[in-house]
Amino acid sequence: MKVSGSRHAAADTPRTNRGTKLTSAARRVQIIEVAISLFSRHGYNGTTTKALADAAAISEATIFKHFKTKDSLYRAAFQHRTESGSAEFVSLLERLADAGDDRYLLRTLFHGVCAGYTRDRDLHRLMQFALLEGEAAENARLTDELAHSAVPNFVGSWIARRQEEGVFAPGPPSVLVTAVLAPIVEFLHSSKLYGVDSGHDDATEVDVLVPFILRGLRRPDRPDADNRP
Amino acid sequence: MKVSGSRHAAADTPRTNRGTKLTSAARRVQIIEVAISLFSRHGYNGTTTKALADAAAISEATIFKHFKTKDSLYRAAFQHRTESGSAEFVSLLERLADAGDDRYLLRTLFHGVCAGYTRDRDLHRLMQFALLEGEAAENARLTDELAHSAVPNFVGSWIARRQEEGVFAPGPPSVLVTAVLAPIVEFLHSSKLYGVDSGHDDATEVDVLVPFILRGLRRPDRPDADNRP
DNA sequence: ATTATCTATAGATCTATAGATAATGC
């Protein structure tokens, strides 16, 4: 169990540069980065303004100078997440889709999503906390936003196209997107967000999951239609 | 955003029966039930002993009489989860496996897992909170425990058996269990835990996901091998 | 007489603010 020792006592960064004067904008960004780190690890209620101040090596008063309330800092941290680099990634996937190499596309998708989780681990944890701590209405907005972000959007259009070409089995693309991404995301949640070792290395996971997903997508009578007709 | 209004102010049950005297054992169970409800909704740090007392319609002192600390109550609530009814469910699945009807087995699995999430919604939310709030070592123990509980255990043995029979494609059953359960669990997390409407009804989800999973499991050269050889 | 519960409160901690102080730019 070990519930993260009541509220988190913090002290993540030694307060070396206490008293250093940054520009208002720079300090604001630094506080937000620290906030993403702590909120993502301990949630909203598990992160105190004292813990944030200690981690940023400033006083609590300085935090409240930059953000009127703890809640407004949380919102700023949450909205700081960006779709960094997903445009180039999607255009790479589009080229693979044009080339008709579904297997390689899925492998690239897997590795790309995996890299995204590793790079933006804190933001993904923050999102999970938000979904658990948030209300249904807010979650609907968030989920909808996620579902229409670049990568899921691409996967949906790719599936629809392959269905028209008669390669993939029919069914609503929006549901099939979940089916494709769920095994990948599930694996990443365990390994990257919860820090659990699956017992297999990433390569094995890819080599098993990608063929599974590909078989799931294809029409049974076109099992080897790797390229467009 | 709307971060569950700082700490939760509670008052879930009107304190009608204030002063009612239960046996120690009965009160203990009642407090645990209230604790599961609140901890699952707001997490450990988002649930105050005052909120718990109000919801149980007793004083805070009474809670501390039954549980030495808030943490010990959390542990008790967490360990209160049971594998209720999963033995009968698994024996039903085993009969379907013997009958060789893979499609019907998967549909039954889907509905059973779905019913479990609806019935024990709070316990599943509690688990998600625990994974986010907990440490890697503790999460490994939890995940391992979950992976070896009745249903995933059955799915693993079912896959292994079908692989031996040459019906399912090869691959480590432990990874394939994740692949099978992930789309189902992902859908249930959205709809039951986060309260998000997917835009499709449950029947559509089943009708799309089950064929997808089944195609993913089968060898491409045996697409219609619904029954054992 | 025993057992469950409550009232009242201690002591720590949390968010937030007011006013003083120190660093920077002109």
Next chain:
DNA sequence: ATTATCTATAGATCTATAGATAATGC
């Protein structure tokens, strides 16, 4: 002179305890 930061503290709230009180069983 301006701007960022700090010290000190208010007021609320949190977990937990001590001792008083009320309900039950004999």
